[in-house]
Amino acid sequence: MSEERKIRILVAKPGLDGHDRGAKVIASAFRDAGLEVIYTGLHQTPEMIVSAAVQEDVDVVAMSVLSGAHMTLFPRVKKLLDEAGADHVLLTGGGIIPEDDVAALEAQGVGRLFGPGTPTSAAIEYVKEWFSAQNTA
Amino acid sequence: MSRIETLDARTVELLARFRTGAVPALARAISVVEGQRPGFQALLHEVMASGPQARRIGFTGPPGAGKSSLVAAAATTYRVRDEHVGVVAVDPTSPYSGGALLGDRIRMNDVATDPGIFIRSMATRGSLGGLATTTKEVVDLMDGFGFARILIETVGVGQTELEITAAADTVVVVLVPESGDAIQAMKAGLMEIADVFVVNKADRPGSARLVKELRQALHLRAGSALKDIPAHHGVDLGRALKRERTTDSAAQEVEDWPVPVLTTNALTNEGVDDLVDAVERHRSWLVESGQLEERRRDRAEGRVRDVVNRELQRITWSSDEVRRLLGEGVLGIAGGEETPYSVARRITDALLR
Ligand SMILES: Nc1nc2c(ncn2[C@@H]2O[C@H](COP(=O)(O)OP(=O)(O)OP(=O)(O)O)[C@@H](O)[C@H]2O)c(=O)[nH]1
Ligand SMILES: [Mg+2]
Secondary structure, three states: OOOOOOOEEEEEOEOOOOOOHHHHHHHHHHHHOOOEEEEOOOOEOHHHHHHHHHHOOOOEEEEEEOOOOHHHHHHHHHHHHHHOOOOOOEEEEEEOOOHHHHHHHHHOOOOOEEOOOOOHHHHHHHHHHHHHHHHHO | OOOOOOOOHHHHHHHHHHHOOOHHHHHHHHHHHHOOOOOHHHHHHHHHHHOOOOEEEEEEOOOOOOHHHHHHHHHHHHHHOOOOEEEEEEEOEOOOOOOEEEOHHHHHHHHOOOOOEEEEEEEOOOOOOOOOOOHHHHHHHHHHHOOOEEEEEOOOOOOOOOHHHHOOOEEEEEEOHHHOOHHHHHHOOHHHHOOEEEEOOOOOOOHHHHHHHHHHHHHHHHHHHHHOOOOEOOEOHHHHHHHHHOOOHHHHHOOOOOOOEEEOEOOOOEOHHHHHHHHHHHHHHHHHHOHHHHHHHHHHHHHHHHHHHHHHHHHHHHOHHHHHHHHHHHHHHHOOOOOHHHHHHHHHHHHHO
């Protein structure tokens, strides 16, 4: 009776850097792949991101971080998600993130992170696979 | 109130958390209803048991008119008055991919972390009325959760998406000078649905002209054009029209609602207090005229019809026998022995047997 579950994803652009072209490209790509994408615009604080993620009951939060602040932003959002009872939400994202940092963040429960130049299809495939693994388990 | 089905353990747990006021439970309940997941009807039945309490205000109008910006501005005003506000904002599902880009929150960032405000974005998922199939039910959930005000933003409407009248007590139609003249608003049926007109982007040229045109168009519609025409063949047109629109006899005493035309600038909040006041006055009129009760009755009737239609569809297309008759029938049509009508008749006969 219930139709196929739509994947809901929040595409978030934290930090003070002034453009969101990358975030818009990824948001449109997810939309074209059949996902419901909530896009909230520039300059999102971790608190804004988590409050939107909870209210929208998203499955995934994808953050685009180009400012170099990934080592504070990802752990902070992860922590706030857990505190809000949203530890089932996949936190993923992209940016210019050195390999060591990627490993450190993954160890803290952050999902896969994509470097610049990764085709959007890779992120889409990752999210879709994660989602179906969650929902068949 | 009686139960409609036994609640499964998951729904019982969700409902318990919902009733403690846990925001994630409201968010999840909305997903259950939106996805029409198992148990959603029982959930709604429980939540709706206390009846409608919230004041439901719809915002509709062409794409980019400033609906989201105005919703955010109005929400801020309600928060100053210490009311809790729920917002449902609908954006279209792409017919090509089935995905959606839900961007109304972009204009609502100023209020995004206020714990007294809850915002939910919905994709239309194929529904054509300007709302999603389950938007009205989602509003009921917010009502049951305890929001005093619920603001509903439709998709940017073209010419036929008027379902908001079935969801809101008060409908605010938002226009901008760029969206065309009053004739276009008339063609789109917006004259009939507006309880309050707002010409937003009042900082742009052309807004005074649009206000004037809208007032003239409303004046015509109010029947003033017929008032001076003497009754003809025993029929008083002005009165006949009026009778058509008010059925409650107690309501005859109360004047018709004079639809106000206001101007706003959603970026500076100019005119937003006046808008909120106009919505308040409309509310009082609804109560005094008996229209609130009438609208709620209409809404209840519409909801029952919707639920029955949905159930009938589900029962029909999930029946093995119907699927068999359909499969055979389609072959028959291809072979020239049947028509869609003979096959459909066989299916309905089978269902009614
Ligand atoms: N100049 C001016 N711009 C405004 C005003 N209100 C909104 N805008 C701008 O108009 C654009 C569209 O505003 P939204 O609030 O997103 O309009 P909307 O009707 O919700 O749009 P859709 O949901 O896409 O149909 C944004 O860039 C706003 O900043 C206003 O009063 N004056
Ligand atoms: Mg909008």
